[in-house]
Amino acid sequence: xxxxxxxxxxxxxxxVHKGVTFDVKKGECLxxxxxxxxGKSVILRSLIGLEKPDSGKIIIDGVDITKxxxxxxxxxxxxxxxxxxxxxxxxxxxxxxxxxxxxxxHFHLSEKEIKDRVHDQLADFGLEGNEFVYPGNLSxxxxxxxxLVRAMMMNPQVILYDEPTAGLDPFNTKKIQDLILRLKSRxxxxxxxxxxxxxxxxxxxxxxxxxxxxxEAQGNMAQLNQDERGAIAKFISGEEF
Amino acid sequence: MNYFAxxxxxxxxxxxxFIGGLGILSHxxxxxxISGKTYWxxxxxxxxxxxxxxxxxxxxxxxxxxxxxSLQFGLGLEKFGGKLYVPKxxxxxxxxxxxxxxxxxMLAARVGAGIASEIGSMVVTQQIDAIRALxxxxxxxxxxxxxxxxxxxxxxxxxxxxxxxxxxxxxxxxTELDLDPSFYYLKIMATASLEDYLSGFGxxxxxxxxxxxxxxxxxxxxxxxxxxxxIATTKAVVVSSIMILIGDFFLSKVFWMIAKWV
Numbered sequence: 290x291x292x293x294x295x296x297x298x299x300x301x302x303x304x305v306h307k308g309v310t311f312d313v314k315k316g317e318c319l320x321x322x323x324x325x326x327x328g329k330s331v332i333l334r335s336l337i338g339l340e341k342p343d344s345g346k347i348i349i350d351g352v353d354i355t356k357x358x359x360x361x362x363x364x365x366x367x368x369x370x371x372x373x374x375x376x377x378x379x380x381x382x383x384x385x386x387x388x389x390x391x392x393x394x395h396f397h398l399s400e401k402e403i404k405d406r407v408h409d410q411l412a413d414f415g416l417e418g419n420e421f422v423y424p425g426n427l428s429x430x431x432x433x434x435x436x437l438v439r440a441m442m443m444n445p446q447v448i449l450y451d452e453p454t455a456g457l458d459p460f461n462t463k464k465i466q467d468l469i470l471r472l473k474s475r476x477x478x479x480x481x482x483x484x485x486x487x488x489x490x491x492x493x494x495x496x497x498x499x500x501x502x503x504x505e506a507q508g509n510m511a512q513l514n515q516d517e518r519g520a521i522a523k524f525i526s527g528e529e530f
Numbered sequence: 531m532n533y534f535a536x537x538x539x540x541x542x543x544x545x546x547x548f549i550g551g552l553g554i555l556s557h558x559x560x561x562x563x564i565s566g567k568t569y570w571x572x573x574x575x576x577x578x579x580x581x582x583x584x585x586x587x588x589x590x591x592x593x594x595x596x597x598x599x600s601l602q603f604g605l606g607l608e609k610f611g612g613k614l615y616v617p618k619x620x621x622x623x624x625x626x627x628x629x630x631x632x633x634x635x636m637l638a639a640r641v642g643a644g645i646a647s648e649i650g651s652m653v654v655t656q657q658i659d660a661i662r663a664l665x666x667x668x669x670x671x672x673x674x675x676x677x678x679x680x681x682x683x684x685x686x687x688x689x690x691x692x693x694x695x696x697x698x699x700x701x702x703x704x705t706e707l708d709l710d711p712s713f714y715y716l717k718i719m720a721t722a723s724l725e726d727y728l729s730g731f732g733x734x735x736x737x738x739x740x741x742x743x744x745x746x747x748x749x750x751x752x753x754x755x756x757x758x759x760x761i762a763t764t765k766a767v768v769v770s771s772i773m774i775l776i777g778d779f780f781l782s783k784v785f786w787m788i789a790k791w792v
């Protein structure tokens with residue numbers, strides 16, 4: 290479903306990615322882990338064309354998106370959703386309007402149908418009663434959850450999660466984990482960028498560890514634990530490698 | 531040497547980058563305006579924000595400027611017995627220059643700053659990225675409504691400014707210069723031409739672009755947080771004001787040449 294081949298990206302004189310390669314199969318959830326500043330979010334942003342790589346290929350559903358212009362990317366973004374770290378909700382709109390936004394833009398639905406779908410999703414994810422609240426009046430955890438719900442309003446084939454549990458208490462972290470697992474059970478392919486190893490363990494089928502501009506190790510947890518260099522073990526224990 | 535050379539070089543690079551960026555933004559705006567969906571609701575919201583909410587500021591400043599102009603012209607010309615020319619002078623100056631230019635400068639300060647800071651904040655909080663990530667275009671959703679609103683609103687505000695400015699002049703003419711109000715009014719009607727009005731009116735379409743496009747450009751190019759939002763806002767107002775003032779000179783020349791032709 291997703292293939293990243295030889296991804297290179299520099300910012301000024303600093304080369305952040307020196308040839309990142311990994312793939313994610315349909316319905317799989319990949320955990321992309323690594324230290325701060327290793328460029329995990331840049332890869333995620335590049336997967337929907339918010340950033341352009343200097344070289345390399347990003348193939349989604351058999352199509353290389355690095356060659357696409359902004360107009361062509363709009364079509365890709367209908368099937369690949371992005372859940373932003375802080376929700377990135379439109380602060381001039383209510384929760385209802387935020388969730389209705391993708392429906393109004395891409396589907397020919399009546400106001401009643403939009404209302405029903407938004408209410409169903411809110412109820413489904415335990416957010417009912419917040420329809421007319423502005424994002425500024427929601428807690429951080431709720432903003433993230435509304436952001437996730439908005440990302441999946443168009444029933445995307447792929448969801449990219451950018452640190453969905455960062456800064457959340459265990460209760461809200463569990464809620465986000467459940468939400469990701471529910472989407473996964475519907476066959477959604479996903480990539481999860483996180484530092485939160487319990488969440489990565491709970492929801493990911495395999496992991497890829499980004500370090501020094503490359504994928505240092507990848508595979509399922511069992512495979513990574515047998516890695517000779519012990520990259521994952523060192524990352525978790527906070528050791529340098 | 532480097533004390534002057536490095537800042538000058540940085541300024542030149544920034545200017546060239548701005549001109550190039552503005553050109554690209556204008557191209558995108560034009561291309562996306564003529565293709566696909568038009569968000570009339572967003573345009574009407576912006577007309578309300580840009581136009582209706584600027585009305586008190588424009589009317590108060592125009593009225594004050596008209597009054598000051600009438601008083602200054604009157605006191606100056608009185609020494610030479612030329613007080614009767616005040617209505618003509620105020621009307622011609624207002625219609626050709628002061629009305630459109632002051633309205634544009636006021637709008638650059640109020641609306642340009644607002645647009646740059648609003649878009650800049652949206653960039654910082656990833657709302658612009660969210661618009662793109664949800665399969666929509668920030669040019670269509672954010673830039674075009676603001677440019678369109680300025681293009682629609684500025685000519686109307688400048689026209690209102692002309693009326694209120696001349697009315698201010700009339701009040702001062704009647705109360706301070708002892709000119710008969712009906713004489714003042716008839717003098718305006720007799721001496722102010724459609725050509726005067728149109729040369730000022732025509733400029734407003736250019737000024738609308740000078741306000742909205744740089745404001746959107748600086749807002750969209752915010753990169754690093756709240757401090758840059760402030761810088762972008764300042765730049766938007768300064769650049770718009772300079773473009774209006776310099777553009778006014780060249781546009782005045784162009785309209786004079788057109789008037790000669792016709």
